[in-house]
Amino acid sequence: MSNEKGEYEHQHPDDRTTPSPSHDVIKPGNEKIRTVNPLQEVLKEEPPHPWSWPMIRLYGCLWVSYLCSMTNGFDANTFGGFTAMSTFEDYFNVYGGGELGFMVTMYIIGNLVGGLFAGPITDPFGRRFGMILGSVVCIMGSVMQTSAQNKSTILAGRFFLGMGAVTVQTAGTTYAAELAHPAYRAILTGGYQSCFFIGTMTSTFIEYGLSGLSNPGTIEWRIPSILQCLPSVILLCFVWNIPETPRWLVANGKVDKAREVLIRYHGEGNPNSKLVKLELAEMEATISTHGSDKRWWDFRELFRTRASIHRMTTLLAFALFQNLIWPPTSYYMPLMLKNAGITDSRRQLLLNAVQTPVMIGGALINVLIVEHVSRRFLFMYGSCIMVATLSILTACTALQTTHPKLGTVGVVFIYLFLANFAMTWVPMMTLYASEIVPFETRAKAIALYNLAINAFSLINSYVPPVAFDNIGWKFYLFYIVFDFVGIFVVYFLFIETRKRTLEEIEEIFQSSNPVRTSIQMSKRAAREAREAQQAGDLAA
Structure with missing residues (x-):
């Protein structure tokens, strides 16, 4: 299976996110569609070998950045599991409502504060420095949360965890997007967000295992809490052995060092690699050494x-x-299960753990389809399915008090929602965000993007326990309407980026109607690909 996958990727390289020289620049009111893609031509001459030793070394470097995503995954479901533990609730005298919501959101408040500095730190000092600094702060927060004897200490620990997590998230996302091989950037960059699930699965099954102890005491939540720093500790062991990204090196006047990195990880050790020469020439042409990133x-x-x-x-x-x-659900799955009629604590922890394998399955499906389906279709299709599954869940939750069996049906639709979300939206969180921003503003834009994510998460983390206590299943109606509106927002606002280079994406934004222009480019590219395939079949 892996050989078949490698052969497929070898024959269908992803040319989307490396800029290429433009012959027909798109300007407002004068849209032209590019027909020549230098990168694609170079990849035909020098096809990449996905299982070569240089590529394996590249995967190792990217894996270090993926640890930044695992850090967020560890916190999300770790603290979510605490809400189903009587040992945690009794120790801190927290039993849901606004007080639980505040504990959850303290992590996000840390995200918000850290987001103000993540970009400015990552730009001048490098992506690796951002990962190192954020990991140190995460370890400090994890230790504080684990050793907490009162609410103040655990709140402080969650605040520092949030600050560190957003710093590594900004640096790690940028690192993965900038170092990934241009032929496989969709898979390698999308893999970053998918590694979130490794953190969640590890933490949730550890919590489930500890719940089986006859008298676990506080170790039931202290052990998972200290394990939150595990990705950061591993990162600090390996980050010293990975290079800085070529784009950052070029932006800081270290062109020779950037060339060495490209030769080693993209050119398979060949100093005369045409791919390396093309990438470096484009970086020097498009990246300013005096830009706003300085x-x-x-x-x-x-x-x-x-x-x-x-x-x-x-x-x-x-x-x-x-x-x-x-x-x-990473924080409130037990609460949602309780609303669906499942009140046993151990069963809640098991079902909380199961959500991660379900989402991993959805993310793996995304890997298989991401280069065959447009981004816009994935978003709109995903939103339609989410409206449908959430509507059924709402009905089942509303009726489960008089029809208990419907509670189980509702739980099934929770998992269907999660699988669809993981297949259509989750891997895109890193991929699409990194595709639509140019290098000069990437770190700041990603930092602002993370800041916005955490601002919205702050609302969505504090409100649910209060809303469920007051209006129960009716709270789901807000999400149904919101998801429905999202379909139209994607349709009218989001551009298509599949198999587009960074420069082409920038040209799309410069056009008078970016959405229409991106769709036209995609249609023309698909038509030319079909014509080329037909010509090849005739020649054969």
Whole structure:
């Protein structure tokens, strides 16, 4: 199976996110569609070998950045499991409602504060520095949370965990997008967000295992709490052995070092690699050594032009709809199960753990289809299925008091919602966000994107326990309407980026109607691919 996958990727390289020289620049009112893609031509001459030793070394470097995503996964479901533990509730005298919501949101408040500094730290000092600093802060927060004897200490620990997590998230996302091989950028960048589930699965099954102890005491929540720092500890062991990204090196005047990194990880050790020469030439042509990324305080470039405003509006809308589509099950799965009629604590922890394998399955399906289905279709199809599954869940939850069996049906639709969400939206959270922002503003834009995610998460993490206590199943109606509106927002605002280079994406934003232009480019590219295949079949 792995050989078949490698052969397929070898024959269908992903050319989307490396910029290529433009011959037909798209300007407002004068849209032209590119027909020549230098990167694709180079990849035909120098096809990548996905299981070669240089590529395996590249995967190892990217795996270090993936640990940043695991850090967030560990916290999300770790603290969510605490809400089903009587040992935790009794120790801190927290039994749901606003007080539980505040504990959850303290992590997100830390995200918000850290988000103000994540971009400015990552730009001047490098992506690796951001990962190192964030990991140190995460370890400090995890130790504080684990050793907490009172609410104040655990709140402080969650705050520092949040600060560290958003720092590693900003640095790790940027690192993965910039170092990934251009032929497989969709899979390698999408894999970053998918590794979130490794953290969640590890933490939730550990919690389930500890719940089987006859008298676990506080170790039931202290052990999972200290394990939250595990990804950060592993990262600090290996981060010293990975290179800085070539784009950051070029932006800081270290062109020779950038060339060495490209030769080692993209050129398979060949100093005369045409791919390396093309990538380096494009980086030097498009990356300014005096750009706004050198001025940590300068965010003006994000909103300077109509194109940049459209880009940031899309990015912020993306952050909004991925966070408010439904209650965060990572924190409140036990609460949702309770509303569905499942009150046994151990069963809640088991079902809380099962959600991660379900979402991993959805994410793996995304890997198989991401280069065959447009981004816009994935988002709109996913939102339609979410409206349908959430509507059925709402009905089952509303009727389960008089028809207990419907509670089990509702739980099934929780998992169907999660599988669909993981298949259509979750891997795109990193991929699509990194596709639509150029290098010069990438770290700041991703930091602002993470800031927006956490602002919306703050709302969606504090409100659910209060809302469920007061209005029960009726709270789901808000999400149904919100998901429905999201379909139209994607249709009218989001551009298509599949198999587009960074430069082409920038040209799309410069056009008078970016959405229409992106769709036209995709249709033409698909038509030309069919014609080329037909010509090849005739020649054969």
